[in-house]
Amino acid sequence: MNKLATYDYIVFFVYFIIVSSYGFWIYRKKKTLSADSKDYFLAEGSLTWWAIGASLIASNISAEQMIGMSGSGFKLGLAISAYEWMASATLIIVAIFFMPVYLKNKIFTMPQFLSQRYNEKVAMIMAVFWLMLYIVVNLMSILYLGALAISGISDLPITVCILGCAIFAIIITLGGMKVIGYTDVIQVFFLVLGGLVATYIALNLISNDGGIVKGFSMLTDGASEHFHLIFKKDNENYMDLPGLSVLIGGMWIANLSYWGCNQYITQRALGASLPVARSGLLFAAFLKMLMPVIVVIPGIAVYYIIKEKIPGISGADLLTTSGVQDPNKAYPALLGLLPIGLKGLSFAALTAAIVASLAGKANSIATIFTLDVYKKAFNNEASESRLVNVGKITVVVSMLIAVVLSLIIGDALMGEGKQGFQYIQEYTGFVSPGIFAMFILGFFWKKTTSNAALFATVGGFIVSVILKFLPGWVDLSPLYEFGWAVANSSGVFEIPFMDRMVIVFAVCIIGMYIISIVENKKGVVPNGLEVDTKMFRVSTSFAIGALIIMALIVALYSAFW
Numbered sequence: 150m151n152k153l154a155t156y157d158y159i160v161f162f163v164y165f166i167i168v169s170s171y172g173f174w175i176y177r178k179k180k181t182l183s184a185d186s187k188d189y190f191l192a193e194g195s196l197t198w199w200a201i202g203a204s205l206i207a208s209n210i211s212a213e214q215m216i217g218m219s220g221s222g223f224k225l226g227l228a229i230s231a232y233e234w235m236a237s238a239t240l241i242i243v244a245i246f247f248m249p250v251y252l253k254n255k256i257f258t259m260p261q262f263l264s265q266r267y268n269e270k271v272a273m274i275m276a277v278f279w280l281m282l283y284i285v286v287n288l289m290s291i292l293y294l295g296a297l298a299i300s301g302i303s304d305l306p307i308t309v310c311i312l313g314c315a316i317f318a319i320i321i322t323l324g325g326m327k328v329i330g331y332t333d334v335i336q337v338f339f340l341v342l343g344g345l346v347a348t349y350i351a352l353n354l355i356s357n358d359g360g361i362v363k364g365f366s367m368l369t370d371g372a373s374e375h376f377h378l379i380f381k382k383d384n385e386n387y388m389d390l391p392g393l394s395v396l397i398g399g400m401w402i403a404n405l406s407y408w409g410c411n412q413y414i415t416q417r418a419l420g421a422s423l424p425v426a427r428s429g430l431l432f433a434a435f436l437k438m439l440m441p442v443i444v445v446i447p448g449i450a451v452y453y454i455i456k457e458k459i460p461g462i463s464g465a466d467l468l469t470t471s472g473v474q475d476p477n478k479a480y481p482a483l484l485g486l487l488p489i490g491l492k493g494l495s496f497a498a499l500t501a502a503i504v505a506s507l508a509g510k511a512n513s514i515a516t517i518f519t520l521d522v523y524k525k526a527f528n529n530e531a532s533e534s535r536l537v538n539v540g541k542i543t544v545v546v547s548m549l550i551a552v553v554l555s556l557i558i559g560d561a562l563m564g565e566g567k568q569g570f571q572y573i574q575e576y577t578g579f580v581s582p583g584i585f586a587m588f589i590l591g592f593f594w595k596k597t598t599s600n601a602a603l604f605a606t607v608g609g610f611i612v613s614v615i616l617k618f619l620p621g622w623v624d625l626s627p628l629y630e631f632g633w634a635v636a637n638s639s640g641v642f643e644i645p646f647m648d649r650m651v652i653v654f655a656v657c658i659i660g661m662y663i664i665s666i667v668e669n670k671k672g673v674v675p676n677g678l679e680v681d682t683k684m685f686r687v688s689t690s691f692a693i694g695a696l697i698i699m700a701l702i703v704a705l706y707s708a709f710w
Contacts, residue, residue, distance in 0.1 A: 153303050157493030164497035168335050169320070201418050201429025204509070206436045210340060214444050215502050216294045217573065219480035222441075222448025225386045226375030227709055230441035231395035232404070232574075234702050237434040239404035241695045244430035247409040249684035250592050252423050259412045260521035266591045266676055267599040269525065274606055275587075276521045278580055279412060280514060284547050285554065286576050288510050293555040295503030301481035302496055311555055314500075315548045318507035322515070322544045335501070341436075343498025344443030347480075350487050351450035354459070368446075372453045378709045382632045391645035392632060396706075399647030402654050403574065406581035410588045412513045427687065431694045438701055444480070451479040507548070514547045515540040575646040579617075582650045583609025586657035590665075595677045598668045601661035609657045616649045 153161075221229040256262045259279065264272035296310035303310070352364030369376050379395065380387045394400060418426035484495045519540040524531055531539070583605040590597040619625065620634075620643040628634035634642045644652070665675070687695075 153492060153496060154489045156489050157496060160490060160493030161497045161500070164339060164501070165317075168501070198421075198425050198428035199432060201421060201426065202432030202436065204505075205418075205429065205433040206340075206440075209506070210440060210444070210502055214440065215344075215499055216298045216480050217290075219444045219448040219483075220478070221389070222375075222445035223452045223479035224448075225389060226372070226377065226449060226452075227441070227445060228378050228380060228386070228390045228395070230445050230705075231378065231390065231400055233437050233440045233445075234705060235395065235400050236404050236408060237437040237698050238702060239401070239408045240430045240434040240437065241698065242405065243409040244427040244434075244691070245685055245687055245695075247592070248418060248426045248430070249423060250678060250680060251419060252421075252426065253680070253684055254678050257419050258516055258520055259410060260517060262591070263587070263602065264521075266597075266678055267587075267602045268676075271587075271599055271602045271606060272521060273526070274603070275584070276517050278606070278610075279517055280522075282577065282580060283510055283514050283517075284550055286573060288507065288514070288547060288551040289554040289558075290573050291503060291506050291510065292551050295499075295507075296555070297478075298481045298499060299496075299503070301478055302484055302492075302499075308556065311552055314503055314507060315552050317500075318504050318511060319545060319548055321504060321508040322511045339494070339498040339501045340505075341439070341443065341498075343495040344447075346491055347483055347487065347495050348442055348446050348450070350491070351447055351454075351483055355450060355453060365446075368450060368453050371457060372449055375449045375452060376709055378706055382629070382635060387635050388637055388643075388645050391635075391647050394645070394647045394651065399578075399650040402582055402585050402650045403578060403647070405589075406585040407577075410584050412517055423684075424688070427691055431691055431698075434698050435694070438698060447483045448479045451483050511544045511547055515543040518543045518547075578646050578650045579613040580610055582613070582654035583607075583657050586654055586661060590658070590661055592678065592680070594665075596665050596669050596675060597661060598665045598673050598675045600668060601664040604660045604664055605657040608660060609653050612653045612656050613649065616644060616652060617646075619644070 218229055218232070250256075251262070254262075254265065256265070260272040260276040263275050292311055292314055295314050296307050299305065299310040299314070300307040305313075349361055352361040352368065353359075354364070355367050356364035380390050380392055382392065391398070418429055421429065480499075484492060484499070487495055519536050523539050524536060528535070586609065587602045587605040591602065620637075620641050625634040625642040625644065626636075628644070629636075629642060633648060634644050636642050
């Protein structure tokens with residue numbers, strides 16, 4: 150039986166009360182009501198390392214992971230874990246090389262970095278890019294996928310679920326980054342606990358109450374095709390995860406852009422000291438290593454349950470409606486297998502993940518719009534209280550836009566038969582290469598000019614669009630031999646989006662280099678940042694933690710290559 154029982158709703162509402170009460174207590178204790186803009190948006194200097202790490206994960210692991218990545222686990226298998234495990238390595242790089250530059254130069258928003266390093270034109274263009282990306286792709290997708298899952302578990306209409314998630318997220322977000330950061334600690338607890346319980350139940354069901362060790366062994370044997378981390382070009386899922394690109398190609402661009410050049414993520418650490426920020430990022434890296442156990446293994450478990458036709462598991466029937474098998478329903482189907490009480494706990498964990506991610510995204514949208522658009526373009530003399538109020542209004546407006554978009558186009562983009570997680574990754578990848586190129590050269594090559602950055606911003610996006618539609622104009626089948634193009638579901642050969650990111654990144658870097666050299670010769674003197682090699686030194690404890698994570702990644706890829 151998939152429906153929630155009365156006891157499940159009691160567990161859920163207890164969670165709601167705990168989070169809301171704690172958030173209100175933090176709000177009153179920290180006097181967020183009278184805080185200035187930096188305190189409201191960044192919680193400057195008040196988040197501990199564990200709060201930063203927990204907030205990073207709570208904001209990152211949302212519907213796109215719990216629903217989208219679990220669905221990709223159902224369809225693709227363990228290989229989708231590359232996003233999580235490579236993210237752990239990326240967080241270490243960001244902690245060592247990116248955070249010192251941001252904190253040393255007092256960077257509080259990503260457009261501020263672009264303004265300080267390049268000029269206001271580049272910063273304003275990218276601010277608009279980010280706002281569109283965050284609302285149209287991220288906020289809308291999180292809202293739709295989250296509501297889809299909640300609707301599948303609770304039988305509530307999806308419209309009600311969308312509105313409920315939006316309202317709860319607005320309540321949390323209006324309290325500011327302090328409330329988001331500290332309530333995220335509770336969210337992560339429920340998230341990890343609920344996910345582990347769901348995984349335990351699934352493996353125990355597979356083993357017929359023989360334990361999770363036996364269940365995992367049966368899963369790896371019975372679904373061995375789902376336990377390969379690197380796909381060959383003849384694999385039907387190569388388009389989504391093109392071979393070694395997950396280790397030496399586009400996966401790095403996607404992750405470094407997301408974790409290092411993304412207001413939504415870096416905002417958690419920008420208000421802290423360097424040691425605290427680094428510790429928070431390292432803690433997040435350890436948590437990321439655990440995420441596949443919580444979100445990918447359940448998806449594979451549902452695949453196995455359906456494949457083996459295990460009796461008495463009616464929840465798996467949720468995956469097929471109107472004759473279409475929908476990967477996005479894998480995780481809700483699994484939650485439908487849980488006993489009363491545990492189902493409510495996992496439901497609370499899922500809702501926590503969705504709301505935390507919505508709140509974090511809305512706060513970042515408000516931060517960029519208020520500090521980088523409103524203050525600079527409309528009211529440079531705005532008071533601190535005015536900025537905070539504009540931020541709150543932006544939260545509400547952006548959430549309303551996301552609600553409307555999810556109701557109008559959510560089903561068309563992420564409905565039955567589609568992988569929501571891959572949708573998010575592909576369309577974010579239209580701007581990721583240009584953003585990363587602009588940041589990495591801005592950090593470490595002082596000769597990079599503003600026009601070069603502008604080329605990466607606009608030119609990178611244009612090249613991405615061209616490569617996306619290139620198969621409609623040119624036959625790319627000769628590239629198959631080299632693994633650079635594969636046939637999609639329609640039989641048309643196209644370049645996997647992860648490889649497209651590598652091509653676009655290379656075009657951006659080359660173009661930026663040529664433009665900068667030409668302008669340097671004409672006497673253009675770029676703005677520089679304060680960078681000192683001593684900034685990149687790390688503590689012994691951080692180095693040990695980083696080495697442990699890298700060793701775990703090597704071990705996992707060695708075991709499941």
